[in-house]
Amino acid sequence: MTTTTYPSGTGLSRRSTLIWRTFQVLVWLMGLAILFCLFFYPELGIDLFWNLLIPLAPALLVLALGVWRNLCPMAFTSLLPRHWGTSQRKTLTPTQTSRLNLMGVLALFLIVPLRHAFFDLNGPATGLLVLSLGAVAFGLGFFYEWKSAWCSGLCPVHPVEKLYGLTNRLTLPNAHCGACHQCVRPCPDSTPGINPLSLKKTLTQKTSGYLMAGAFPGFVWGWFQVPDSHGVSSWGELLGLYHMPVMGLLASGGLFLLLNRFVEEKRLIAVFAAAAVSCYYWFRLPALFGYGVFPGDGLLVDVSAILPEWVFTLATVALSVFLFWWIVVNQKRKASWVVRPAFARTNNRRT
Numbered sequence: 001m002t003t004t005t006y007p008s009g010t011g012l013s014r015r016s017t018l019i020w021r022t023f024q025v026l027v028w029l030m031g032l033a034i035l036f037c038l039f040f041y042p043e044l045g046i047d048l049f050w051n052l053l054i055p056l057a058p059a060l061l062v063l064a065l066g067v068w069r070n071l072c073p074m075a076f077t078s079l080l081p082r083h084w085g086t087s088q089r090k091t092l093t094p095t096q097t098s099r100l101n102l103m104g105v106l107a108l109f110l111i112v113p114l115r116h117a118f119f120d121l122n123g124p125a126t127g128l129l130v131l132s133l134g135a136v137a138f139g140l141g142f143f144y145e146w147k148s149a150w151c152s153g154l155c156p157v158h159p160v161e162k163l164y165g166l167t168n169r170l171t172l173p174n175a176h177c178g179a180c181h182q183c184v185r186p187c188p189d190s191t192p193g194i195n196p197l198s199l200k201k202t203l204t205q206k207t208s209g210y211l212m213a214g215a216f217p218g219f220v221w222g223w224f225q226v227p228d229s230h231g232v233s234s235w236g237e238l239l240g241l242y243h244m245p246v247m248g249l250l251a252s253g254g255l256f257l258l259l260n261r262f263v264e265e266k267r268l269i270a271v272f273a274a275a276a277v278s279c280y281y282w283f284r285l286p287a288l289f290g291y292g293v294f295p296g297d298g299l300l301v302d303v304s305a306i307l308p309e310w311v312f313t314l315a316t317v318a319l320s321v322f323l324f325w326w327i328v329v330n331q332k333r334k335a336s337w338v339v340r341p342a343f344a345r346t347n348n349r350r351t
């Protein structure tokens with residue numbers, strides 16, 4: 001029998017570990033409460049999930065990705081078997097990891113357009129989606145080592161993390177991995193400046209990398225050109241959900257490939273990342289407060305009778321300028337999302 005030794009664990013003191021665990025449990029319970037609302041108080045659940053939590057997430061990914069990586073309730077669900085000592089801790093080959101990454105990107109592009117017709121206005125449908133993803137995350141955590149299969153593999157949010165978090169500046173302790181078993185290489189958590197095209201040796205890696213780095217901003221723009229509806233009644237309506245996002249995706253991806261011939265790739269990825277997140281808030285922020293392109297869609301609080309539209313125009317312009325400065329201009333220091341814990345001395349993983 002092989003024994004695994006943890007030289008110094010996460011490097012966290014007992015007190016720090018307790019504090020992180022407390023926050024992880026609290027955030028997980030908040031997620032559970034939102035899930036409960038989605039099923040039993042759908043209007044409130046939709047507001048909490050789609051109109052509060054999700055609009056805050058991109059800003060968190062840009063500004064403090066380590067906070068998200070440590071506290072994400074889906075990650076906590078996936079890593080429960082590992083923390084309980086019941087995970088089978090299998091390893092993935094680099095090819096398998098790349099395939100999972102590509103599946104995560106494709107899942108993102110497939111699921112997000114469905115929001116307009118199936119999830120944005122339907123609490124139980126969103127709840128079922130979250131439950132299904134949670135079950136997959138838990139299952140993968142049960143079989144595979146640490147974050148390899150879900151958090152850094154199949155999770156559809158992970159590609160967005162790699163795009164938006166490329167100029168991370170705040171490095172936090174790793175509040176999950178007890179010791180580093182090098183479950184994924186390069187470890188996205190521990191590699192400063194990692195981006196969607198950090199690995200592009202294989203066709204799978206190139207496809208997922210270019211889809212995120214190049215095509216994603218156009219996809220985001222296209223998504224906001226489609227109104228919400230209560231379901232679809234034909235194949236044509238279903239395809240209509242994808243039409244504009246795919247058009248945007250193709251235009252943006254083509255532009256990226258063209259510019260890639262003349263502009264340094266890392267700089268170009270940063271510009272496209274800033275464009276994607278700015279585009280998101282350009283449309284999303286006014287919509288939250290009653291000035292959306294499609295009135296009522298994605299509304300949190302209607303303040304149109306109190307505040308004039310120019311307030312939100314000014315806010316979105318200011319936010320876009322800040323995001324371009326943060327992601328593109330001020331690149332002096334790139335930090336890893338979290339600190340890599342000490343390497344485990346021995347390994348008893350299964351393949």
Ligand code: SF4
Pocket residue numbers: 146147148174177179180181182183184185187188189190340341
């Ligand atoms: S720190 Fe090590 S064990 Fe944790 S996710 Fe990264 S590679 Fe895997």
